Amino acid sequence: MRRPIDSLFGRLVVLVIGVLVLSHVAWFAVIRVERDQTQTRYAVEEATFLVDAVRQHIANSPDQPLPSSVHVVAPTSPDVPRPIADADTDRVPPPFARFIDDLRDRLPDGTDVRVSEPGGPPSLWVRGARDANWIVVPVQPLRPPRSRDRMLLWLAIIFTTAVMAALLAAWQLQTPLRSLAQAVGRFGRGEPTPAVPERGPRELRQLTHGFNQMVREVAQAESDRAVMLAGVAHDLKTPLARLRLRAEMMEEAKLRDGVVRDVDSMAHIVDQFLVFAHDGTDRSEPVEVDQQCERVARSYRAVAPGGQPIRTRLAAGRGFALPAATLDRLLSNLLDNAHAYGAPPIEIETLRAANGWVLRVTDNGGGIAAQDLVKASRPFVRLDPARGGSGHSGLGLAIVDRLVRRVGGECDIRNREEGGLQVAMTFPFDIVAKAADQLHVDGVLKHA
Known part of the structure; x- marks a missing residue:
């Protein structure tokens, strides 16, 4: 039973698809990680910019009202959230904890950063060493809603295009090899073998050229041997006929019969030579x-x-x-x-x-x-x-x-x-x- 995986094209298909799957999965994972890190950096920069803007507003225009999403809260207010503890994972998930750490590194030393208590809108509480009050700003989501289906769609389109291009290249590579394999099979069975077109990579062209040259030399050797056998056998027929005629004219029966048998054996061998040397189509x-x-x-x-x-x-x-x-x-x-x-x-x-x-x-x-x-x-x-x-x-x-x-x-x-x-x-x-x-x-x- 022939299995597709045994052919060169089948193995190239498996190899190409496997490599493309691994490369696309790795590419997708790298893109996801890099995008998450980029979004975290943007969120940190945005929060830092918003806190600095509130400070400048308080310092320069204290009488002007702040946006509704921004508040200034006194340190003695009971609404001030408690500090963030390392074991407080239910309140602050690991990705958000990394965001807080990156924000602290971005803000001046001594800045206290806290997160609002669960149950209300998420907000960020920031108070620097020189701030009299807490600055409360809204927290932007680290992973804003995005169309994952669109990304997977583009990934599928790129993967399909790459597979089709790779399969086309694999098909073009194995086509000359298949032609050469078929020619080798015909040559091994003794059938007429026309010259195989020399195409494909350089090594394959060299291999095909060597095979064609070998077929020509073997055919020439077979032709020379056939001509030689046919010529020898044909030239022997006439003297064998004369020898048989002379043997039948011998008077001693025992000697005549022995000579005739030998002549018949030689004639049979000559006929075998002619049959073997005949190389034409029946x-x-x-x-x-x-x-x-x-x-x-x-x-x-x-x-x-x-x-x-x-x-x-x-x-x-x-x-x-x-x-x-x-x-x-x-x-x-x-x-x-x-x-x-x-x-x-x-x-x-x-x-x-x-x-x-x-x-x-x-x-x-x-x-x-x-x-x-x-x-x-x-x-x-x-x-x-x-x-x-x-x-x-x-x-x-x-x-x-x-x-x-x-x-x-x-x-x-x-x-x-x-x-x-x-x-x-x-x-x-x-x-x-x-x-x-x-x-x-x-x-x-x-x-x-």
Whole structure:
């Protein structure tokens, strides 16, 4: 099961959103603290200014009335509040206590600052060393009413914009990486791999350039090897034909039969070289796999009536279709390999699995040693040294693997638990659907 968090884009999304959430929460906390401190400083300055203004008014214009919110009270009045105690937190909350401390620091030394008793309008009582009376001024709220919703709205807008911009940047960063990963997957499956556009950061462009160069060099090496094999195999066909003709003209039957067998083995090896060197797309008409498998099995039984039995379990149906030449080469190589190194019965099976159509060929022989399974599909590798000289070049399973990958499938070679070798070829539904559609169109045209 694919999880979004496993992809580069998913992890970038989590990283970006996490960093933005932390940064915005920290920014919001800093703004709140700084705003509270700023408001406290403004309140202290405002209270200091108001007390100084009242003093100047008393000194300069004692006959003029004071504003209704400001009073002057005699020290002997019973309304004078008691001094502020440290344990008096119900009367003076901690933020207000810090405000009183800051106000005392701002006023001249010796100034007494008190707060009105609870139950009435909050007011500030101030009396300096030279003041004859208490100056009573209203207390401004340290945290005036403000629209917190508006601040949160702006925070949400900024956060959303930042997330969208970051996700766009992350998407642009991972798009070339995804293209490169897809190209690497195609290259690993042996499929044609076009050049990947070199875009993105400098390091990514360098990586893409190196990959494109590697693909070109590998393709050139494959092309050179294919040309060499095809040329050698083609040039050997004519002398082999002449050698067979001369061998059949030999008078001694035993010697003639031995030479003919050797020539046939060499011709088979040359044919394998040609098939392996062929690197073009199979343009033959698609056929139904079940029908073709049954047809090939009947032909093998007809050629060798007393040979190893071939069983079929064909359950794929009409939707499973492959190019005729590719399917014939797959079956012929696998059946030849099973006849040469396996044991009866040999079974051809088709079915529809969850991940695609499956073509499976099994035998009941000794299988392949566990340490040699990895090398089974490599070209020119003989898993049994005694197999040389019997018309086998170590290309049978390599040809099967190459043909399967060429049409977009996957080949799995393993030993069965009950004994014998199993070669399972899986073809994705979307790839097979193209061949099935072509088969349907051809069938309609033929009947038209």
